[in-house]
Amino acid sequence: MRHRPPQDALPDRRPSRRRVAGALLAAAATALGVAPAPGASVAATGPGAATAAHHRSAPYLDARLPVERLVADLLGRMTLQEKVGQMTQAERGSVDADRSRITDLALGSLLSGGGSAPTPNTPEAWADMVDAYQERALATRLHIPLLYGIDSVHGDGNLVGATVFPHDIALGATRDPALVREVEHVTAADTRATGPQWVFAPCLCVARDDRWGRTYESFGEDPALVERMETAIDGFQGTRPGDLARPDRVLATAKHFAGDGDTVYGTSTTGTCTLDQGVTVTDHAHFAKVDLAPYVPAVRRHRVGSIMPSYSSVRWTDVPGSTPVKMSADRELLTGFLKERNGFDGFLISDWEAVHQLPGDFPAQVRTAVDAGMDMFMGPYSAPQFEQALTAEVEAGRVPVSRIDDAVRRILRAKFRLGLFEHPCTDRTGIPSIGSPAHRAVARRAVAASQVLLRNRHRTLPLSPSARIHVAGADADDLGNQSGGWTVTWQGRSGDTIPGTTILEGIRQHAAHVTCSADASAPTAGHDVGIVVVGETPYAEGVGDVGNGHTLELSAADRANIDRVCAAIRTCVVLDVAGRPQIVTDRLPRTDAFVMSWLPGSEGGGVADVLFGKRPFTGRLPVSWPRSEAQEPVNAGDPRYDPLFPCGYGLTTHRRHR
Ligand code: GLC
Numbered sequence: 001m002r003h004r005p006p007q008d009a010l011p012d013r014r015p016s017r018r019r020v021a022g023a024l025l026a027a028a029a030t031a032l033g034v035a036p037a038p039g040a041s042v043a044a045t046g047p048g049a050a051t052a053a054h055h056r057s058a059p060y061l062d063a064r065l066p067v068e069r070l071v072a073d074l075l076g077r078m079t080l081q082e083k084v085g086q087m088t089q090a091e092r093g094s095v096d097a098d099r100s101r102i103t104d105l106a107l108g109s110l111l112s113g114g115g116s117a118p119t120p121n122t123p124e125a126w127a128d129m130v131d132a133y134q135e136r137a138l139a140t141r142l143h144i145p146l147l148y149g150i151d152s153v154h155g156d157g158n159l160v161g162a163t164v165f166p167h168d169i170a171l172g173a174t175r176d177p178a179l180v181r182e183v184e185h186v187t188a189a190d191t192r193a194t195g196p197q198w199v200f201a202p203c204l205c206v207a208r209d210d211r212w213g214r215t216y217e218s219f220g221e222d223p224a225l226v227e228r229m230e231t232a233i234d235g236f237q238g239t240r241p242g243d244l245a246r247p248d249r250v251l252a253t254a255k256h257f258a259g260d261g262d263t264v265y266g267t268s269t270t271g272t273c274t275l276d277q278g279v280t281v282t283d284h285a286h287f288a289k290v291d292l293a294p295y296v297p298a299v300r301r302h303r304v305g306s307i308m309p310s311y312s313s314v315r316w317t318d319v320p321g322s323t324p325v326k327m328s329a330d331r332e333l334l335t336g337f338l339k340e341r342n343g344f345d346g347f348l349i350s351d352w353e354a355v356h357q358l359p360g361d362f363p364a365q366v367r368t369a370v371d372a373g374m375d376m377f378m379g380p381y382s383a384p385q386f387e388q389a390l391t392a393e394v395e396a397g398r399v400p401v402s403r404i405d406d407a408v409r410r411i412l413r414a415k416f417r418l419g420l421f422e423h424p425c426t427d428r429t430g431i432p433s434i435g436s437p438a439h440r441a442v443a444r445r446a447v448a449a450s451q452v453l454l455r456n457r458h459r460t461l462p463l464s465p466s467a468r469i470h471v472a473g474a475d476a477d478d479l480g481n482q483s484g485g486w487t488v489t490w491q492g493r494s495g496d497t498i499p500g501t502t503i504l505e506g507i508r509q510h511a512a513h514v515t516c517s518a519d520a521s522a523p524t525a526g527h528d529v530g531i532v533v534v535g536e537t538p539y540a541e542g543v544g545d546v547g548n549g550h551t552l553e554l555s556a557a558d559r560a561n562i563d564r565v566c567a568a569i570r571t572c573v574v575l576d577v578a579g580r581p582q583i584v585t586d587r588l589p590r591t592d593a594f595v596m597s598w599l600p601g602s603e604g605g606g607v608a609d610v611l612f613g614k615r616p617f618t619g620r621l622p623v624s625w626p627r628s629e630a631q632e633p634v635n636a637g638d639p640r641y642d643p644l645f646p647c648g649y650g651l652t653t654h655r656r657h658r
Contacts, residue, residue: 091380102136109147114490121160127426130195145420150196157487163439170450170598172219172622177231184235189248193430198251202232204294205261209633212275213544216579220622223293233302245419247427254298256310259291276542277311283318305346334373347375347410363389375407447606452619453651455594462613471516473533475577477504484599485540492538500602510612530569534558535577552629566590581625613656620650
């Protein structure tokens with residue numbers, strides 16, 4: 001595993017021309033000596049005034065022209081070094097100490113890896129940081145603005161104070177495409193208002209083995225369910241021409257193409273991972289039906305702006321002698337399937353140093369990925385080396401200029417569609433809405449709709465507000481645990497990492513008599529209901545793979561809490577706060593009610609809303625629930641399918657009439 005630095009209903013806001021954008025545009029126009037976009041407030045004189053007449057008609061600075069015309073004009077002006085620069089993405093940490101490197105390297109993009117945030121971690125500091133980087137990009141010869149990417153995978157989780165939504169597996173449990181669209185629109189608004197114009201989401205992975213550490217990033221095991229949830233892309237990008245240029249929209253990324261969630265246990269060669277970045281061993285028919293299927297509507301219907309190939313490989317069982325081929329090197333899939341047969345006109349962004357996993361030396365790895373169809377390279381700390389290698393490959397004639405032009409055309413197209421040439425700097429009008437009651441209300445609704453009721457003996461739920469309740473378990477009152485990975489830091493962590501409402505605080509909003517204990521030590525006498533909150537602690541990616549320090553089994557502490565509380569109190573409710581099903585087969589009979597709460601994020605109140613009947617239980621399992629860890633992988637459609645609970649299972653209740 002690589003080292004990581006630490007790290008609805010929105011009002012219609014047309015972009016307002018920002019003072020700072022005008023100043024930067026002035027710098028660009030003066031230096032280039034071209035007439036700025038109509039209406040910009042820039043000085044018409046200055047050092048470049050003499051050449052203004054010559055460049056005044058520079059089409060690529062005239063937003064009134066069609067995007068393809070702008071792209072063609074700008075591409076025609078670019079040197080090879082400038083083109084290769086556009087194909088290069090660096091991590092902000094590699095240029096923050098010397099931002100002139102952005103200009104010198106003519107970088108096309110920067111990203112914040114998980115946890116790579118400014119200090120202080122505030123909306124204004126984020127916008128200031130991104131604008132400062134942007135200013136360096138606009139200081140290049142052709143003043144091509146930067147694309148800034150970030151993993152807003154459950155809200156803008158990197159930004160302290162942003163609404164943190166339930167992870168995708170919970171959104172899959174809602175079976176509500178409109179709600180998912182609304183969730184991602186809020187996420188887009190929070191993200192764009194603080195600088196980044198591009199999110200590495202949604203994950204369209206089809207999670208087939210719950211032992212995978214990224215199961216919670218998936219909408220579920222059924223490709224048809226994943227496809228229904230692709231309204232996420234519409235929430236991010238909007239659907240109308242011009243939407244991408246709005247201050248509440250971002251470019252989306254469908255990831256990780258393809259088969260990332262369908263690898264075979266034990267085939268990963270990445271560190272101590274067991275599934276993540278492993279090998280999908282399958283035939284073409286299964287791969288098309290399960291792993292590729294979600295990408296067709298993502299491209300054709302939702303017009304996703306970028307796609308991230310997976311670290312994983314595929315080995316074909318219907319091709320004699322097939323050996324594993326990394327997605328980043330698979331020309332048939334990247335260029336043949338996506339670009340040629342499905343008309344994908346966005347760009348392919350490599351995963352973090354994924355190119356380094358390809359065979360051969362670095363120039364060979366770069367050449368292989370570019371030839372396969374990769375357009376932009378996430379080379380967090382190797383931008384200079386990448387640019388040098390690719391330039392040399394082109395100059396040696398081993399990579400055709402036509403492939404470079406195709407890649408750069410795709411990248412520039414996205415930048416023009418985002419309106420970055422007109423408005424290169426952050427439109428901050430959305431900052432006051434970040435973490436607002438309206439945004440948090442969307443998240444609370446999503447949390448409630450995602451809760452899956454798996455057992456409800458004697459109609460234990462909904463509970464009465466007058467019940468005397470004892471709450472036990474470390475996950476009951478822990479915002480970090482209920483948010484999971486990709487929250488402020490890459491891996492996330494336990495504790496008060498973000499502002500929000502814990503599940504215990506949510507319970508206390510409904511019931512007057514509530515005592516609690518992190519473990520099973522507190523007295524339980526005199527209570528009508530025991531609520532035991534079990535679950536996982538945060539992880540991300542392969543770190544969470546079973547066999548890599550993680551298991552699907554309940555912890556000993558969680559088992560002890562269930563045993564103690566459910567033996568001592570007449571009515572016993574268990575909530576599971578985890579990114580995937582845990583093994584509860586032997587404890588289930590001791591409970592009266594069992595709820596899968598997933599990873600609700602900042603609005604734990606949504607869990608209490610269904611516990612006390614403010615909202616009905618409607619959630620349904622997006623994955624099959626195994627009887628044992630050894631039963632994995634278990635998926636609907638398997639021969640002899642016999643999970644503890646089938647995919648799609650979920651009991652319902654009615655609203656409590658007050
Ligand atoms: C990671 C993940 C990918 C993420 C990227 C940038 O390795 O695989 O999902 O978007 O790096 O953080």
